[in-house]
Amino acid sequence: MSFINPKTDFAFKKIFGSADSKDILISFLNALLYEAQPVIEDLEILDPYLAPKIKGVKDTYLDVKAKITGDKTVIIEMQVLNVESFEKRILYNATKAYSVQLKSGENYNLLNPVIALTITDFQMFENLDTVISRFVFKEKNFLIDYLPNELEFIFVELPKFDKTLEELETLTDKWIYFMKTARTLRSVPKELESVPELRKAFAIANEANLEPEELEDLERREIFIQDQRGAITKATRLGMEEGIRRGIEQGIEQGIEQGIEQGIEQGIEQGIEQGIEQGIEQGIKQGKLQLIIRLLERSIGALSLDIHTRIGQLSAEQLESLGEAVLDFATLSDLTTWLQALINSH
Structure with missing residues (x-):
């Protein structure tokens, strides 16, 4: 059972x-x-x-x-x-x-x-x-x-x-x-x-006791949850790594410009902090973007380059909205209509 x-x-x-x-x-x-x-x-x-x-x-x-x-x-x-x-x-x-x-x-x-x-x-x-x-x-x-x-x-x-x-x-x-x-x-x-x-x-x-359609729907939603969890974990890790790398580079550059040892230390510290923050934000957005595209293609088929580009240009908030709606699209036309409505509302 x-x-x-x-x-x-x-x-x-x-x-x-x-x-x-x-x-x-x-x-x-x-x-x-x-x-x-x-x-x-x-x-x-x-x-x-x-x-x-x-x-x-x-x-x-x-x-x-x-x-x-x-x-x-x-x-x-x-x-x-x-x-x-x-x-x-x-x-x-x-x-x-x-x-x-x-x-x-x-x-x-x-x-x-x-x-x-x-x-x-x-x-x-x-x-x-x-x-x-x-x-x-x-x-x-x-x-x-x-x-x-x-x-x-x-x-x-x-x-x-x-x-x-x-x-x-x-x-x-x-x-x-x-x-x-x-x-x-x-x-x-x-x-x-x-x-x-x-x-x-x-x-x-x-x-x-479930209908076949219910079991199929349930499976899709459980896969979505697991993919979301994985994407968040991966995006956070990649964002941290990229943020640290950029932070060190930015910190060294600022320190060299100041030309003194104290400046290098302060520059590295500030650069790491700023880089980590920016890197995490960019990494999480990229991870969500890849996840949403993968889920869309699994659900409604391959996406054109134009659709890829339009999704890639969405803001973090708009991408979040698309992630919540991804399971509602039954056809490519549904997705296209949703994207057009989003454009018309702004």
């Missing part, structure tokens, strides 16, 4: 965001938001997951949204890669979900709370030991709450969870264990099978 990885966006939305996943999501949210207390008795899954019916279907699977008890909206997101500006995106999505509740002219009293629940496969807060951290608005000096229930940001950092199967005590422990280890399991552990919602989650995650 094999299970899909709930840490991928596709699998996460299938398990927790399907139309028949209501009981699973209630148990999951009560465990992570309310320490397993039955605060949430009912919920509505907004924009539920639907299995793809045709090859190349476009769906970003970004998050799961639900309306829970108290008219609160919860945005649940699984994030595998620690990408640039990820933290700002969480803030943007939460505030957007909060603001779009009102139509023009409506009273602010109609606004309902929003909770952003983010599960990460990397450490976000290295100075905190807790697996689950919670953030609300507070006064800076006296830590007085400012509308504490209106916007909440809750993070679950999977790498910090190190309990073994035998050490699981609470429902919260069991759900986090499921998220972290389901892909590596070959059967449902008895410690988890006793929870009906977890048992159902394993059934949905069972690869044997």
Whole structure:
């Protein structure tokens, strides 16, 4: 028996965001938001997951949204890669979900709370030991709450969870264990099978129960994640190497121009620092560029020299946007249309 990885966006939305996943999501949210207390008795899954019916279907699977008890909206997101500006995106999505509740002219009293629940496969807060951290608005000096229930940001950092199967005590422990280890399991552990919602989650995650199109989509997304991880590692390493080389050259040149020993030392030090920074930035961009082109050609076929050139001229921010959209292109025409729309918007 094999299970899909709930840490991928596709699998996460299938398990927790399907139309028949209501009981699973209630148990999951009560465990992570309310320490397993039955605060949430009912919920509505907004924009539920639907299995793809045709090859190349476009769906970003970004998050799961639900309306829970108290008219609160919860945005649940699984994030595998620690990408640039990820933290700002969480803030943007939460505030957007909060603001779009009102139509023009409506009273602010109609606004309902929003909770952003983010599960990460990397450490976000290295100075905190807790697996689950919670953030609300507070006064800076006296830590007085400012509308504490209106916007909440809750993070679950999977790498910090190190309990073994035998050490699981609470429902919260069991759900986090499921998220972290389901892909590596070959059967449902008895410690988890006793929870009906977890048992159902394993059934949905069972690869044997997936449609062929879903398995294909899942494989593409897992390859994408692995390629992204490799590209980030390689780009950082190459950027460091190139930055050090350029920094030394620049430092020596500056030092010689000054003509004194102290100047050489200072020049080398400053040059290394500047070179490392520039080299890392250029190296990461080049690594992302190569990765995106490789993924595009794997998905839609060989790219012309003109397309290569147009992609190479994108800014770092535009390249980031293309990386997020790469799996949405079913044909070369889709890519060309996307690039043209990007040009027209600037």
